[in-house]
Every structure is written in structure tokens, then in C-alpha cells.
Amino acid sequence: MAIRNCSEEDFRSILKQYFTPARAISSPEFLRGRQVLLNKIDRAFNSEGKHVMIFGDRGVGKTSLARTAAFLQHTGQGDPPTVLCEATTTALGLLRDIAIKSLPPKQILESKTVREHKKIGGSALGYEAQSEIKSGQVPILNSVNEAISVLQYISGLSEKTPVILIDELDLIQDDEARRTFAGFLHNVSDQEIRAKFIICGIGESLESLLAHHPSVGRHLAPIQLERLPHDARWEIIQIPAEKLGIEIDRETLVRIGQISDGFPYYVHLIGEALFWAMFDDDKYSFISDANHFDWGLRTAMEEAEPVLKANYEKATQKYKDDYKEVLWAFVDNPHLRRQLTDIYDTSYKRIMGERSGREVLSKLAFTNRLNSLKTERHGSFLRGTGAGWYEFRENRMRGYVRLVAQREGISLEPEHFLGGRTPMTPSRRYGEDVE
Numbered sequence: 449m450a451i452r453n454c455s456e457e458d459f460r461s462i463l464k465q466y467f468t469p470a471r472a473i474s475s476p477e478f479l480r481g482r483q484v485l486l487n488k489i490d491r492a493f494n495s496e497g498k499h500v501m502i503f504g505d506r507g508v509g510k511t512s513l514a515r516t517a518a519f520l521q522h523t524g525q526g527d528p529p530t531v532l533c534e535a536t537t538t539a540l541g542l543l544r545d546i547a548i549k550s551l552p553p554k555q556i557l558e559s560k561t562v563r564e565h566k567k568i569g570g571s572a573l574g575y576e577a578q579s580e581i582k583s584g585q586v587p588i589l590n591s592v593n594e595a596i597s598v599l600q601y602i603s604g605l606s607e608k609t610p611v612i613l614i615d616e617l618d619l620i621q622d623d624e625a626r627r628t629f630a631g632f633l634h635n636v637s638d639q640e641i642r643a644k645f646i647i648c649g650i651g652e653s654l655e656s657l658l659a660h661h662p663s664v665g666r667h668l669a670p671i672q673l674e675r676l677p678h679d680a681r682w683e684i685i686q687i688p689a690e691k692l693g694i695e696i697d698r699e700t701l702v703r704i705g706q707i708s709d710g711f712p713y714y715v716h717l718i719g720e721a722l723f724w725a726m727f728d729d730d731k732y733s734f735i736s737d738a739n740h741f742d743w744g745l746r747t748a749m750e751e752a753e754p755v756l757k758a759n760y761e762k763a764t765q766k767y768k769d770d771y772k773e774v775l776w777a778f779v780d781n782p783h784l785r786r787q788l789t790d791i792y793d794t795s796y797k798r799i800m801g802e803r804s805g806r807e808v809l810s811k812l813a814f815t816n817r818l819n820s821l822k823t824e825r826h827g828s829f830l831r832g833t834g835a836g837w838y839e840f841r842e843n844r845m846r847g848y849v850r851l852v853a854q855r856e857g858i859s860l861e862p863e864h865f866l867g868g869r870t871p872m873t874p875s876r877r878y879g880e881d882v883e
Contacts, residue, residue: 481680675710
């Protein structure tokens with residue numbers, strides 16, 4: 449143990465609280481760089497009949513934002529209900545899952561008197577259905593009208609307003625199922641049912657996720673989630689460092705910020721590994737150094753999601769061992785879309801200047817490599833966007849490519865365009881008497 453005045457138990461407790469690469473965040477205390485969006489969601493929910501749609505790239509932190517907002521806004525009993533979508537999820541199956549998750553606790557169900565009939569939206573929820581719900585069950589649904597009747601009956605069992613999280617809506621392959629869900633949301637708002645929804649999905653627009661339903665837009669506040677700014681990336685590292693009375697040197701902060709590419713997963717992954725490297729150091733450490741960073745980086749690569757490693761290897765491990773430099777050149781810039789000439793002339797030639805003994809591809813061969821990376825044989829890693837422009841098919845892979853490049857000793861272009869300030873220097877909790 450090499451962090452003064454910190455037991456292993458305290459160290460583990462702080463790391464468990466502040467570094468969560470394997471799960472979503474659900475508390476504003478640990479969510480960085482998203483306060484403006486939490487305020488936007490709060491104001492959206494202040495409007496009657498308004499729900500929230502959070503969309504953006506995979507791994508950018510949609511579920512963490514959604515869960516945190518849901519916990520802040522939920523006034524129902526227990527934790528906010530969460531419904532996870534799957535590729536095979538049907539429209540009526542999703543609506544029934546929503547009803548099941550919305551059921552209040554057993555003691556509330558049993559305290560309610562079952563009424564003879566309840567007419568809602570032109571359909572009736574009969575005695576048998578009410579009795580089934582009172583017993584903690586939800587009947588099989590045959591239409592959206594039935595789903596609306598059931599949810600309104602359930603919402604009437606409590607005076608509180610639940611916030612229901614629908615996660616990974618993009619996984620539903622059937623466009624008609626997503627349109628049906630959009631129509632359901634429209635009816636929830638129009639019939640003044642006491643329920644709020646936060647919907648998450650990977651996508652570039654609200655319309656694409658809801659299969660261009662014509663009338664649901666006025667009921668949804670769109671929240672497009674971008675990559676974390678540098679300030680937020682650094683805070684993920686610096687706040688637990690202050691709790692432990694240690695400092696993370698400025699170069700390490702900047703490099704972690706650059707490697708992560710604004711995806712919080714990588715900041716949490718590298719940060720956790722870095723702190724363990726400091727803890728395992730034989731010397732008492734209160735300032736990180738290059739050895740800690742290198743060890744943390746190596747550990748992070750070993751622990752990175754297997755699918756990221758597999759996709760990278762499928763793209764690069766071919767009989768020609770030159771695809772990796774092509775990808776490194778591509779991420780040598782913060783912009784998500786880049787033009788062929790810029791990648792080759794600005795980035796590839798500079799990187800190859802640091803790679804002694806490696807053959808430099810001609811521009812034609814380099815172009816062929818980029819185009820090959822668009823094919824299924826190479827994992828469809830990239831896609832073309834016209835006139836020599838390229839982008840990642842899944843932007844989260846950019847961070848893994850940057851992680852590999854850094855581990856190979858390649859210095860990539862800093863991300864100045866994202867702004868941010870110079871990393872703050874935490875006050876040293878332990879004085880100069882530390883040897």
C-alpha cells in the first residue's frame with residue numbers, strides 16, 4: 449500500500465464510488481459535464497404531457513444521464529421503472545412490460561377497492577382485468593387502447609407520478625413496433641395519464657428512433673448527447689484524487705482526456721487502473737508519474753470490452769500489417785468526419801515519420817486500405833460519406849483505437865477544438881516532508 453494515511457478499505461470504497469466502467473451512473477454526485485442537460489430535462493417535465501428522448505452515439509453516456517434524471521424526477525414508490533428493449537421486442541410486448549414495471553407495491557395494490565368497470569378512451573377495463581392487476585399481474589394486451597386503459601388504471605392507484613425509463617429503443621428492429629410505441633406516447637399525453645417517460649436510443653435524430661411517427665414530436669423534448677468536454681473528463685479523475693489526497697499530473701490528465709475521445713467509459717477504465725497502479729507502487733506516492741500512467745494504460749487495454757478488441761483485430765490483423773497506422777492516422781484529429789487527403793497528408797505522413805523501419809503507403813494504397821475498412825471482411829469499421837469523406841461506423845471505437853495508438857507510443861493530435869480550461873491543480877494534502 450503506497451498512499452499515505454489511506455487504508456485499502458477506504459481506497460477500495462472511493463474507487464467503487466467514483467469509477468464505474470462496468471455500470472451506468474444514477475446519481476448527480478457522480479455524473480460529470482451533464483448539469484445543463486439535467487436542467488433541460490427538469491424543465492421539460494415541468495410541461496404537462498412532455499416526455500424526454502435521449503439519443504446519440506453508443507457509449508457516450510445516455511443511460512447514465514437517463515438513470516440520473518429518472519432518479520431525480522421520479523416521485524413514485526421505489527426506484528424508477530426501467531424497461532430494456534431487445535431486437536425481438538414487439539409493440540404490445542413493450543407496452544405490457546411498461547405496465548408490469550409500473551405496478552405499485554403489493555401493499556398499495558391490496559389496499560385498493562376493485563371497481564366494477566372503468567371506461568377509458570372508449571375501452572373498458574373490466575372487473576377481471578382489475579382483479580388481475582390487483583393481484584400483481586397484468587393481462588395480455590391486444591391493442592394500444594387496452595394498454596392505455598391498463599396504464600391509466602395503474603396510474604390511478606397512486607397519487608405519485610412515476611418516471612419510466614425505456615432503454616435501447618434502437619434495438620427494436622421492427623419500425624412498425626417503434627411507430628406503435630410513439631403512438632402510445634401520444635395517447636399517454638393526450639389522455640393525461642400520470643406517467644413520464646425517458647426514452648434512450650442510439651441514433652442521429654428523434655425521428656429516426658421513432659420511425660418518423662407524424663404526431664409524437666410535440667410530446668418529446670429531444671436531448672442529443674455529445675461527447676464529454678475536457679473539463680468533465682478531468683473531473684472524473686481529479687475528484688476522487690482529492691478524496692484520497694493525491695495529485696494526478698497535468699500530462700496524465702491531458703493524455704487520458706485525449707485517449708478517451710470524450711467517451712466516459714474510457715476515462716473510468718483508465719482512471720481506475722491508474723489509481724491501482726499508484727496504490728501498488730512500492731514507494732509512497734501522492735503525485736502520479738509516467739510509470740503509473742503506462743501501467744494503468746496497459747491494464748486498461750487488458751480489461752477493455754472484448755467486443756472492442758475483437759472489432760479492432762478483425763479490422764487490422766490481415767496479411768498486410770499496415771492497417772493499424774491507417775486507423776491511427778484517422779483518429780489523429782478530434783473531428784468525427786475526415787477527408788482522405790487530410791488524413792493522408794496531415795496525419796499519416798507524420799505518424800509514419802515516427803515509425804522507423806515501416807513502409808510508407810502510397811496515397812493510392814492508403815485509399816485502398818480505407819475503402820477496405822468499409823467492408824464486412826474488416827468488420828465494416830468505417831463508412832464513406834461521399835466525395836472522399838470517411839467516418840467511424842461506431843464512434844465509440846475511436847477511443848479504443850486511440851488507446852492502442854497511445855500504448856504503441858504514438859502521440860496523437862490534441863483535441864483543442866473541444867475547449868475547456870487547463871486542468872486544475874489540486875492542493876497537496878500532504879506537505880513537502882514526504883520523501
